[in-house]
Amino acid sequence: MELHIRHLTHSFALTEVLSDINLDLHAGETLALVGPSGCGKSTLLHIVAGLLRPSEGTLESSFRGIGCMFQQPRLMPWKNVVDNIALGLKGLGIPAGSRRRQGAALALRMGLLERDMDKFPYELSGGMQSRVALARALATRPDLLLLDEPFAALDVGLRHELYGVLREQVRGTGAAVLMITHDLMEAVRLADRLLLMAPHPGRVLREFMVPRLQERRSDDWIYGQTGRLMRIREVRECFGLPLQREEGDHEADPTAADDGGVPGGMDDGVRALTGASANCAAPHGHRGGCVA
Numbered sequence: 001m002e003l004h005i006r007h008l009t010h011s012f013a014l015t016e017v018l019s020d021i022n023l024d025l026h027a028g029e030t031l032a033l034v035g036p037s038g039c040g041k042s043t044l045l046h047i048v049a050g051l052l053r054p055s056e057g058t059l060e061s062s063f064r065g066i067g068c069m070f071q072q073p074r075l076m077p078w079k080n081v082v083d084n085i086a087l088g089l090k091g092l093g094i095p096a097g098s099r100r101r102q103g104a105a106l107a108l109r110m111g112l113l114e115r116d117m118d119k120f121p122y123e124l125s126g127g128m129q130s131r132v133a134l135a136r137a138l139a140t141r142p143d144l145l146l147l148d149e150p151f152a153a154l155d156v157g158l159r160h161e162l163y164g165v166l167r168e169q170v171r172g173t174g175a176a177v178l179m180i181t182h183d184l185m186e187a188v189r190l191a192d193r194l195l196l197m198a199p200h201p202g203r204v205l206r207e208f209m210v211p212r213l214q215e216r217r218s219d220d221w222i223y224g225q226t227g228r229l230m231r232i233r234e235v236r237e238c239f240g241l242p243l244q245r246e247e248g249d250h251e252a253d254p255t256a257a258d259d260g261g262v263p264g265g266m267d268d269g270v271r272a273l274t275g276a277s278a279n280c281a282a283p284h285g286h287r288g289g290c291v292a
């Protein structure tokens with residue numbers, strides 16, 4: 001199963017918000033979209049979800065089941081926590097009792113409590129609502145997960161717990177994940193590839209791969225790799241960060257990322273996919289080429 005987007009452009013009225021987007025996503029792969037506010041990440045996700053038709057370009061997908069978590073939780077106000085989570089299970093023909101049991105089990109995995117099960121969305125905090133929305137996306141065990149800033153409303157402890165839940169589900173189902181995050185560290189932790197987007201109009205500026213297996217990514221390694229990314233001029237410019245040119249500073253070479261002292265790390269650090277090398281470096285036989 002795979003998704004291929006070619007030369008996709010989208011405009012709202014006369015404003016072009018996405019320009020010549022190309023991307024590929026394969027089963028079992030996690031792709032993170034990162035970029036500043038307004039660069040079109042959510043718009044791209046809505047197009048992949050089939051909620052928007054692109055102005056130009058092609059999108060081919062062989063994924064069947066899609067689970068979505070949008071930037072706003074979009075919970076049904078008249079349904080409680082369990083019923084919101086179990087919403088998609090009805091369409092799969094799962095009986096009501098079983099739907100409720102699965103919904104409740106997933107709610108507990110999300111760190112919600114027994115006493116939360118019958119609450120309605122207006123009775124939930126923002127972080128609780130986003131956990132219900134994430135649980136709803138996972139509930140049907142889809143083969144493509146579209147997640148728009150799934151962890152943004154959560155504290156650091158919950159985030160870590162839910163990273164584990166997501167990883168477990170992806171491992172168990174072989175699902176592909178297209179996720180948006182503002183947090184580069186989160187992207188380095190969870191993704192196989194990162195697409196750095198720039199605004200006006202939204203476009204892919206650069207693509208990075210993270211070849212190291214997720215279970216081998218220690219916190220120290222993730223901090224080190226994120227630090228290297230944060231020193232790349234394009235990344236700094238893209239997020240409007242001041243350029244650093246102090247003594248001893250150098251532009252990080254993303255093709256030779258530091259391994260943080262972990263054996264075997266030199267070969268599997270974050271790496272920019274550029275030009276011809278993109279075509280041989282990517283996992284799953286993926287051919288790069290969306291790199292500016």
Ligand SMILES: Nc1ncnc2c1ncn2[C@@H]1O[C@H](COP(=O)(O)OP(=O)(O)OP(=O)(O)O)[C@@H](O)[C@H]1O
Binds near residue numbers: 017036041042044
């Ligand atoms: N329905 C719409 N009608 C008109 N313009 C829109 C619509 N949705 C989004 N836009 C515009 O498209 C651009 C991209 O918006 P989008 O929500 O995709 O950005 P984003 O990268 O997800 O931003 P953020 O990180 O803040 O969520 C913005 O300039 C926004 O104003």
Ligand SMILES: [Mg+2]
Binds near residue numbers: 041042043071148
């Ligand atoms: Mg958005």
